[in-house]
Amino acid sequence: MAEWPAQLPEAVTIVEVGPRDGLQSADANLPTAQKVELIERLVAAGLRHIEATSFVSPRAVPLLADADQVMARVKREPGVRYIALVPNRRGLERAIAAHVDEVTLPISASDGHSRANLRRSTAEVLAQVPELVELAHGHGLRVRGGIATAFGCPYEGVVPVERVLWLTRQLVEAGVDSLTLADTVGMAHPLQVEELVCKVREVLPPGFPLGIHLHDTRGIGLANALAALQAGVTEFDASVGGIGGCPFAPGAPGNISTEGLVYMLEQMGIRTNVDGEAVEEAARWLHGRLKSETDARSQEGYR
Numbered sequence: 001m002a003e004w005p006a007q008l009p010e011a012v013t014i015v016e017v018g019p020r021d022g023l024q025s026a027d028a029n030l031p032t033a034q035k036v037e038l039i040e041r042l043v044a045a046g047l048r049h050i051e052a053t054s055f056v057s058p059r060a061v062p063l064l065a066d067a068d069q070v071m072a073r074v075k076r077e078p079g080v081r082y083i084a085l086v087p088n089r090r091g092l093e094r095a096i097a098a099h100v101d102e103v104t105l106p107i108s109a110s111d112g113h114s115r116a117n118l119r120r121s122t123a124e125v126l127a128q129v130p131e132l133v134e135l136a137h138g139h140g141l142r143v144r145g146g147i148a149t150a151f152g153c154p155y156e157g158v159v160p161v162e163r164v165l166w167l168t169r170q171l172v173e174a175g176v177d178s179l180t181l182a183d184t185v186g187m188a189h190p191l192q193v194e195e196l197v198c199k200v201r202e203v204l205p206p207g208f209p210l211g212i213h214l215h216d217t218r219g220i221g222l223a224n225a226l227a228a229l230q231a232g233v234t235e236f237d238a239s240v241g242g243i244g245g246c247p248f249a250p251g252a253p254g255n256i257s258t259e260g261l262v263y264m265l266e267q268m269g270i271r272t273n274v275d276g277e278a279v280e281e282a283a284r285w286l287h288g289r290l291k292s293e294t295d296a297r298s299q300e301g302y303r
């Protein structure tokens with residue numbers, strides 16, 4: 001049994017992923033100006049790590065086809081890391097040209113999700129990581145490796161822990177600067193989170209930054225976040241208003257909400273440096289914008 005109260009950190013980092021994970025699968029496509037406004041509202045709320053978009057194939061994710069314009073227009077605040085997800089060299093080159101600070105390289109622990117998401121096996125995706133890391137570092141970009149389906153796969157079911165540990169070692173060797181374990185469709189439970197985080201930390205170099213990316217499919221997202229916190233995770237992905245979901249993972253609803261996570265952590269005395277009420281206000285604004293875009297589209301006669 002773990003000791004209670006558990007050793008908890010004084011502060012954690014929240015990575016806001018709503019503009020990427022949320023908007024990639026939203027019911028409506030926001031105009032570019034509103035995507036920019038969303039990012040700026042989140043920065044104003046105190047968020048310092050924002051996954052702002054992804055540079056993927058516009059055919060795969062039409063809702064983020066304006067990624068280059070979003071990054072060109074967004075007003076950069078000093079001290080904020082603007083992050084973009086990139087699936088390949090082409091995406092990384094676009095990210096470099098757009099002057100992002102950091103990239104997320106997604107790689108699925110399961111081949112089934114890897115093929116659905118990136119049309120390549122895990123090994124094929126892994127093979128390109130060292131050269132992508134080198135290119136990113138050469139341009140001063142930090143790289144976070146995102147292990148998708150770390151807690152289960154919508155196509156394959158159980159993902160063996162050994163597979164995640166193997167991928168962890170490979171990604172560290174390839175030179176990524178941090179790792180994020182993703183529960184892509186929200187299959188994890190707290191004991192599983194605690195176990196996997198502890199095992200992954202055992203194979204990571206001491207002090208290596210480890211984050212978690214949770215989806216709240218069954219209402220246990222924050223319970224999983226608490227388990228991760230107690231197991232030593234200090235970096236949490238979350239999305240404004242709890243929007244989100246991978247379009248290539250059936251049944252993936254939203255991420256844990258940023259405002260819910262901020263509330264939980266602050267009430268527990270853990271600093272986030274984020275104004276939870278301002279995030280709630282941004283969430284209300286965003287839901288209103290998405291609703292009016294959806295209404296406008298259905299009035300035009302197509303859905």
Ligand code: COA
Nearest residue numbers: 055056057058060061087088090091106117118119246247
């Ligand atoms: N940005 C823009 N266009 C890209 C691109 C990128 N990063 N990568 C590929 N393309 C374009 C190619 O130029 C090509 O265009 P063309 O048909 O007009 O010539 C087309 O996409 C196909 O390229 P190819 O390399 O054969 O890609 P693919 O069809 O095998 O698809 C991915 C592979 C990775 C590009 C695609 O599956 C993808 O973007 N997936 C992202 C999924 C995602 O975002 N999931 C959620 C987050 S994890």
Ligand code: ZN
Nearest residue numbers: 021184245246
């Ligand atoms: Zn996600």
